[in-house]
Amino acid sequence: MKARVHVTLKAGVLDPQGAAVRHSLGALGFEGVERVRQGKVIELELAETDAAKAEASVKDMCEKLLSNTVIENYTVEIL
Amino acid sequence: MKARVHVTLKAGVLDPQGAAVRHSLGALGFEGVERVRQGKVIELELAETDAAKAEASVKDMCEKLLSNTVIENYTVEIL
Known part of the structure; x- marks a missing residue:
């Protein structure tokens, strides 16, 4: 299963x-x-x-490693 | 008009x-x-x-600045 994560700086x-x-x-x-x-x-x-499990796992990756949630937003797409 | 460009490394x-x-x-x-x-x-x-003009212009930007076409692919989305 493939997932795509976008990490962008928060507005401001x-x-x-x-x-x-x-x-x-x-x-x-x-x-x-x-x-x-x-x-x-x-x-x-x-x-x-399982798409739902994959999405939950990728969101966890974003919180722990892929993004800096102080200054960045992320979106997860399951493809 | 907004545009989104993805620049990814070529396969290999x-x-x-x-x-x-x-x-x-x-x-x-x-x-x-x-x-x-x-x-x-x-x-x-x-x-x-004009969406078509915007797309052409953004593709030109990709060729000239935003991507290194030797090793990278780009895709342009007009939003």
Whole structure:
């Protein structure tokens, strides 16, 4: 079973990577880029075959390792 | 208009970040994690209001800045 996790910075948390990308896009001549936020995507392949159990397990992974819940949000998709 | 870009390593390209995450999950007691790949997600807010033009522009950004097309794949979603 495959799972995909998105980890993104919470609203209001400064995103220097996103700001750097936005600046570089401007320097390359791309106009009208108003905001850029950069996050992580983590794709997992799990031996678990039950979707509900897999989702619970991946959420636990997010809380314990994959995200910093002080400054980041995460979403879990089971594919 | 919002766009979301996923940038992931091509199949066969070594992913040390993913391997480190997999190892750490094992150390934390998560069993049955067979494979982990880590990539980037970039969310853009564009002034452009035409979806087709926005998509073309974001693909151009991917080719020129957001991804390294030698080792990475990208997908563009217009939201």
